[in-house]
Amino acid sequence: MTTWNKKLEIDLTTGEHRTTELSDEFVRKYLGGAGFTSRALYDEVGPDVDPLSPENILAVAPGILVGPSVPTGSKTTFGFKSPLTGGYGKSIVGAKLGDQLRNAGYDLLVIRGAAAEPSLLVIEDDDVRIESAEDLWGMDTFEAGKAIKERYEGTRTAVIGPAGENRSAISMIECEDRQAGRGGPGAVMGSKNLKGIAVRGTGKPPVARPDELEDLNKKWRLETTGRGDIEITGTGDATVDVQYGTGEAFDAKNTELGVFPTRNWQSGYFERAYERLEDPDNDRVSLDPRYWTEEYVETKRPCPYCTKPCSQFFEAEDTQYGDIAVDGPEYETQYALGGNVEVDDIEAVAKANEICDRLGLDVIDAGNAIAWAMEAHEKGLIDDDTVDIDADFEFGNAQALLETLERIARDEGTLGDLLKDGHAAAARRLGGGDEYAIHVKNMAPAGFEARGIKGMALAFGVAPRGADHLTSCLYALEMGGNFWDFENYDRLRMDGKALALKSMEDLMMVYDQTGVCKFTRGITLEEGVRGLVNAATGFDYSRSELLSVGERAHNLARAFNVREGFGREDDLIPERFTEPVPNGPNEGEFIALDDYERELDRYYVARGWRTDGVPLRGTLMDLDLPDVADEIGVTSEVTA
Known part of the structure; x- marks a missing residue:
């Protein structure tokens, strides 16, 4: 089998850990990934458990095909009771950490309890330990990830930023340019005083029929890339191109299908994003990646074992928003931090993307929270005293977007405090505005009108x-x-x-x-x-x-x-x-x-x-x- 049949259990309160066995029957019923986390969550977290209490768990499970070089086999599930919805939490990410977790011999990691001080969980094969992260607390995700990798050579990381430390219900976990974003998993880690997880494994998951699997891997490399002989590895260094990433259908979704959410979901058509292209004096670039990838993207940083890399690593220096270096913006970012707040400058959207990734915010819920607040302000529900930022708080103002993201993540000021748990919670706190708080179960939708x-x-x-x-x-x-x-x-x-x-x-x-x-x-x-x-x-x-x-x-x-x-x-x-x-x-x-x-x-x-x-x-x-x-x-x- 391609499974170790091992579950690693960590108690951050006591500092103890143990390894237990998963039966073949269990694996056949639940397979891996979200199957394992869903079962663990149902078994261990009842309705009396507060999402931010030590009794909540963070379950981490790579998919069962992560590890044996399966094309695009990279996804790892984080399972938890959601601080945002109060219900089932699942966030999935193409994480190098998941690949290393399987190499270390584990199919499921379950973290319970809460540490007394900021901590780091380190897993190096069967060497499992909890170490102090006092010096990392307060760092953004890029800084913390870099510091951990320098300290523990060869590890792959999952870390939180200030938003998770502040227990924002819309905070995410950063996994080296990939994010477990939805439902507030960053807040769960923050509530456990867990700054990060670092994993290194030196093994390789077993495979039942290796020759057959390799033949199929070659087949799907050919199907997904046109090149059956391409080498793919856990570092995600495949060279095959997906030219425009997840935003490749931006034009069709906006101008042909009309399903690109705009102005807090008032419309599905962002007309201004195209009108600007007709102005020869406008030197900024549209949200459409056909117009910006050549100028801003020189490299890709794909997920492990990727043969269809949607990654677009955006780099720009000396813009009006400062230097920018971020993996993205992907389609959901173009919608949530672009069309939905009516910001049509790709440099501003990329900077907003970088702020979210650095500080640990889910781009979809953060963008929707700000879009809701802009409409609420426009309609008089939010007064000027609440909007304690320097920029004019209105649709289309990129500076207002950037300032507000900083406030939310750092829980600063009246506006940041209002929006840090998402727009549904903000509407309840204000006692109004739910009719234009676009959500289901408190979670903002993805970008399909x-x-x-x-x-x-x-x-x-x-x-x-x-x-x-x-x-x-x-x-x-x-x-x-x-x-x-x-x-x-x-x-x-x-x-x-x-x-x-x-x-x-x-x-x-x-x-x-x-x-x-x-x-x-x-x-x-x-x-x-x-x-x-x-x-x-x-x-x-x-x-x-x-x-x-x-x-x-x-x-x-x-x-x-x-x-x-x-x-x-x-x-x-x-x-x-x-x-x-x-x-x-x-x-x-x-x-x-x-x-x-x-x-x-x-x-x-x-x-x-x-x-x-x-x-x-x-x-x-x-x-x-x-x-x-x-x-x-x-x-x-x-x-x-």
């Missing part, structure tokens, strides 16, 4: 961790009309999306369990991933069994939220999605609540859940989750 891609409204609504696109990747089907087993889908229709959504959630969970990047989802699909898993593990999953592994983990995530008190009302969409789009390709489009509720019913049926969103006992039993069935499973009747 749902009124022009209506199945994504349902995908945002039901995703366990909040308004998330990667739980399903349904946008891949809707924007193209065809994907995997589904054809001829109309992005402007709500009905008929439930079954496809359920199926794609199960498939994407398998990607999260294996660690294969979803950037290859249209290439490897289920068949390709299954072949790789079977060669690596020797389990010889059938199609239905492998997809059931994904379905099982997804139901665990739902069960966790049900136990926390989440219900159908938490699967509803933001009010703004029900308002007509004012301009652009989707002018006049909106989500009709009756249509949404009808498709939500169909989704619950497809999932085998009751009409209030609680999984049926029979569904959980069929998925071999008898303990979960006993705890939260219900009959088909809805009690009054």
Whole structure:
């Protein structure tokens, strides 16, 4: 098998650690990655646990295909109870740390408790220790990561910045140019006084059928790169190019599809980003990467084992915002720190990206918090005394964006304190403005304007961790009309999306369990991933069994939220999605609540859940989750 069957458990309160065994049955049921973290989270963190208490855990699990040179096999899952949503937390990152964790002999790391002082967890094969990080506390993520790697040669790191230290609910974990961003995992580390994790491993995960796996690796190198002989390594040094990264479809999403969120989701069309190109005296560069990669990007820093590097390392000196050096901006950054706050200067967006990465903020929730605050200020809900920054606090003001990000991360001033836990929390504190706080379960959506891609409204609504696109990747089907087993889908229709959504959630969970990047989802699909898993593990999953592994983990995530008190009302969409789009390709489009509720019913049926969103006992039993069935499973009747 391609697993060590080992779980490393750390108690930061006592300083003790131990290694325990994972059974073959456990591995076959949950596979790795998000399967392992979901099971650990359900088992160990109950509804009485505060997300920022020592009783919360941070579970870290590389996908089962991380390590044996599988093309794009890089993804590691961080699992936790979310400080942002109060529910299921999952954040996935192409982390070199995950690769080293598997090389060190561990498939799952579970961190409990809280250290008495700022600490660093160091794992070098079977040498596990907790050391002081007093001198690192207060450093930004770039400084801290560099200092740790110099101190412990050959290690790979995961660190938090000031935002995590200040327990911001929108803080992330920085993993060497990659971020575990969503749901507030940085705050969980900060609450544990854990500044960072450093890992070095000298082994290599075992493989059941190495010759077969290598043949498949060669096949998928060829499929993903056009070059079957390319060498890929855990350092992420593949040379194959994806020219514009995740922003390559920016123009299509904005001007053709009209699904690029703009001005706090008031529209899906950022017209100004293109008007500026017609002005020969305007020497700034559009958000569209076709116009800026040649000028600003000279290198890529891909994830481990990458054959489709979406990385764009942006460098500029002596700009009006100072020197800039950051991996990005990716599409979600272009939306959240660009269109949604109406900043159309790529240098400003890149600088905002760097501030978030350095200080430890999730770009999506940070950008949405500021967009909400700008609209709230515009409408008089936030007064001038609250906006205690130097720049004019209004849409399109890049300096206001940059100053506010600094305030949020450092928890400085009235505005920083208001926004540090996201815009849903800010609206509750102010007692108003929730109608333009765009979120599901307190989490801001990814950059797909749902009124022009209506199945994504349902995908945002039901995703366990909040308004998330990667739980399903349904946008891949809707924007193209065809994907995997589904054809001829109309992005402007709500009905008929439930079954496809359920199926794609199960498939994407398998990607999260294996660690294969979803950037290859249209290439490897289920068949390709299954072949790789079977060669690596020797389990010889059938199609239905492998997809059931994904379905099982997804139901665990739902069960966790049900136990926390989440219900159908938490699967509803933001009010703004029900308002007509004012301009652009989707002018006049909106989500009709009756249509949404009808498709939500169909989704619950497809999932085998009751009409209030609680999984049926029979569904959980069929998925071999008898303990979960006993705890939260219900009959088909809805009690009054």
